[in-house]
Amino acid sequence: MSKKLRVLKPNEIKVKKEIKEKPSASSSLNKMTLIVDAHHHNEAFVRSTVAAFCVPLNPSIEEINDIKTAVSEAVTNCAVHGYEGRGGEIRVECVIDTASNFVHITVSDRGIGIDNIDEAIQPLFTTKPHFERSGMGFTVMQSFMDKLEVKSEKGKGTTIELFKSIANL
């Protein structure tokens, strides 16, 4: 009897824990990649998963909440603005370094891209005021993380990079 192939539902989540080129149990670097559909249920999943992945850095509750909040903003941006609610794939890469207590998160979509990044990151700027968007997403990411980088190409997509040092007290 032939074994049936399992067809993934559109909203199913693929989790892949990547193996580094030279896997070493003693390396201070650890990397994870999540690929999820831009479905509103996945935002909570991604922020919780990234926060859990950062636990080896011994973050404080405040630092964990900072990471969750910034990731939530980035993932919401992909779904609401990048894909404009039509769905698509969101890729989240997370690298932690337990030697330098550092976390680097990359969130990218292949959506419509941003016209003017300088304008987009201004507090209160939003292209969708009629949907009650606050225009504070980038402001929140900037104030909750140490550094934010935004790269975008019209029609190709947007990549947001978030950086944070963990105090590890």
Added chain:
Amino acid sequence: MNIKYQVANKVLHIYLNGELSEGTAQNTRSSLDNLIDSNNMVSVVFHLNGLSFMDSTGIGVLIGRYKKLKQRMTDVYVKEPTPQVEKIFRATGLFDIMPKIS
């Protein structure tokens, strides 16, 4: 998001329990609008000690309700935000329009 409410002395107390972000924004918005539209009050107090997480999408939902209530001359206050919610209120200046009361 679990929402409970009570009206006392013309004050509508709304208790938000859960997370307010993209996944819960739409339901929260319509529940809050139902509450606001079906009650007569002079002010609204959001009790936030059960709100474990909020992001800028949640800010948008609260500002939307604030604008609606302001048109009816109804004041809006918040009470007991959790540390994460307190931080996002501060980062976005939301306490300026929805003062925190004890």
